[in-house]
Amino acid sequence: MSLIHRYQSNGYNIVLDINSGCIHVVDQVTYEVLPYLEQGMDADQISEKLNDRFPEEQIRTSVAECEKLQKEGMLFTKDIYENVIDEFTNNRQTVVKALCLHIAHDCNLACRYCFAEEGEYHGRRALMSFEVGKKALDFLIANSGSRHNLEVDFFGGEPLMNWQVVKDLVKYGREQEALYNKKFRFTLTTNGVLLNDEVMEFCNKEMGNVVLSVDGRKEVHDHMRPFRKGAGSYDLVIPKFIKFAESRNQDKYYVRGTFTHYNLDFSKDVLHLADLGFKQISVEPVVAAQDEDYAIRPEDVPQIMEEYDLLAKEMIKREKEGKGFNFFHFMIDLTGGPCVYKRLSGCGSGTEYLAVTPWGDFYPCHQFVGEEEYLMGNVDEGIVKPQIQKDFSKCNVYTKPACKDCFARFYCSGGCAANAYHFQKDINGNYEIGCQLQRKRVECAIMIKAALAEE
Template structure:
């Protein structure tokens, strides 16, 4: 399967099944579109008004050479392989600990309903968290690296327990030959020197929630009880923390909505404020929500991604670039095909844990009792849910089979699919279109930066 497109003056050809990427001239671009259904003689006739026969035969030869080398027009041979891969025993690699189902902001788009997850306010106790870590150690097989996300709600509202659980995890590493990677996601309101120092010592990654420009951020992320602008409270703290981490191993992470379709300005605002690791992502909301991304917004958003990609190339070439999470792509390394096609791991390798110790497939499913899988005392009780998620991959989704993005997207988000289609083996269509655009931009950026090599 070939995906060819033009972006920012580059003719790009992606050989989907091998992962090879080529930048080509107009001649090759036109021939590749005809290559599979036409002989060279037919192509010469078809394109004789645009190109010389000599050039066409030469270009055709180059294409054939790459086809022979397995870098163009390769076949999809992976479906039987993935079938055998998914029969392997499951190990749990990661937990998302819902340390607090409570929040000191009242963000309008929060899927957790202002931090409370469709239920009661609650804080996780040390005892529940300890049992969760014990479960992870016991169910992780021979895997050494274990991930634990401190999530919420707002985890800093229960920070003593965070510290206790990190200490407990560290105390278990040597005896079990494990290494914990802890991460923290915070809205920044309660950040202080003590929390920052702790995060810099113990957290492999820190996610700092901010939407961009002040008026955009404060519109969707208001404080409770009129405590003023959340932007004014968090921005100086986030800048300080990013510098303390040497601009590595963190993200400032925002959400854009129908209210700021010009979201590239928010990304560039964050970059201009000095942040070098940035993610600003489309809201996922029901169509009835006033701020939801709509089908008719897609062309505008695609233009925004193009604008952002061009600006990023310009800044990278000038030496003042930044990383944009959704444009980061590894074309030469990256994971194996088994990982690429089997998805994010939710429901089998990754579980969310509520403050009272219940297991759900991921943080997006928390509160939906249909997806309650077990708890820290009994382990996984609903193995049928685990198996459903384990069998969810690119080949279980009709929409993904012929999509050029499948090796970079892995079939999209199960929660989004469920929320829009009622089952996890579909795909959220608006999300797909934006993901495809982001991958096209990410590859273009690689091509543009390769010019200097």
């Protein structure tokens, strides 16, 4: 298993030291020297291998510089976490710090790719009552231990179809903060159909983040996100979203889209949203069964890779022109290497983060809702199947065979457990297309950092 990942992108020779997270932009000599150095060859042996391509002095200088980096713990570093992962997962006290409240299992759109089946989630349409929501917040407070900051996401379906309960729960949460020394960060995801000035004003006061669902160009959005009678929703929601983003000073929100087999040229959708003035953008690949006509297929992957490259180059250009924007999947903090906590614990689904249905059932996350084997408990009884929590707490890059040799494993912490379950019926499995795209996004993110660091 290699300790480094080398790749070439946009004219840069980039080397990632996998275990430390150190990034090196190197010349061609060093790029070629590194694999031999990792094999344990010395300067004489490497010179013999490469002397027909590079001057011996350059080769020896490169070897010396790499050996210095290795001594400083910045190159060929060993994995110091694998031997302690069991101790970490067994001894770590798990507290709940976030809830996804399914405030409405109903929706006023009929998005073709919606895993929630127009908000129904394999079941019945329903709106969460204030009483159920109140019990969920009480559960969160009671099970959060000494943790001060808590997060609650209002999700659906479409949360604005149950707007009064959203407002009432925010009010209740604020009342509990001083009583229990907690601080709630509320967030909301909306399709924008019911968005109005009153909602915007309330959100700007109370919501730490708002996700605005839009897929990009009008024809793409209207094809995938129509009303139930077939009319498109783009013309209705876009002016509202533009106004809302401006009212939040282009911060603490993002427009979130999904690309499918039908718009593999999704970089155009990202740039369309940027051209509309949005500064916080996420357009993500659909995750769907292969028999769906809109699903991403293995043969689509090369084109998607090219789109990420195109997007990365255009983002560099725009940033240098003073017209930059953030693309969620290229946002990686490289300053301190991969976060140790994240690499060991992942997203926290099933342990620190739970989804709550309108009638108060607990699931590991919103994508497990309706999968009865993952019904964990409810707001009245609490967690009645603690084994599910234990299974998720032990889910990490070291329990997933596919992660063993993946250079990006510490940036995704093994990927999405729900995707693994839906494709392999095992939360310790993997979604191969998702893994390929994740690796490409990490490469692009690092390249962008390298390019902008030259300025």
